Amino acid sequence: MSEPAQLAKSARELLAAALNALQSNGGVSPQVEALAEPIAQAMGIMHRIERSGGQTLDGSDVALGHVRDVLNRLQSVTVxxxxxxxxxxxxxxxxxxxxxxxxxxxxxxxxxxxxxAPIAVAA
Structure with missing residues (x-):
């Protein structure tokens, strides 16, 4: 497995663990519950990168935005x-x-x- 694919797999697994903790813990605030969507979106992008064997990194910048957004929002939780x-x-x-x-x-x-590369034409 290539390094990008391994990074994507590792990130996806960490995000999956976060999503699992969020979804299996009833009674979280709506502010925290709203984090499920950007986490899932970042996971989906990581899954696509992993599935491509790390050859296609499209969307990794979007995933980075989701992860940063989730962290910022988590840091603002006061409860x-x-x-x-x-x-x-x-x-x-x-x-x-x-x-x-x-x-x-x-x-x-x-x-x-x-x-x-130029295409050879048969004569």
Whole structure:
């Protein structure tokens, strides 16, 4: 498995653990419950990258935005809730992996594109 695919897998698993903690813990505040959607969206992007074997990093910048948004929103939660600590741990752990994928995508987008090889025509 390529390094990008491994990063995507690891990030997806961390986000899945966060989502599982969120969904299996009844009675969370609506503010915390609303985090399920951006977590799931970031997971979906990580799954696509993983499935491509790390060849397609499309959307990693979007996933990074979701992860950052979730962390920002978690940091603004003022109600003491143990699930928030679990979410913070898993989402924060995924941040470096998603960030690395986003940087790799940006680097790939700036790389010069090679001209296609000429096609030989049979005479």
């Amino acid at each position: 003491a809730d143990p699930v928030v600590d679990v979410l913070m741990e898993h989402v924060a752990s995924s941040l470096s992996k998603v960030h690395a994928l986003s940087r790799a995508q940006a680097a790939g987008a700036q790389a010069p594109v090679a001209a296609p």
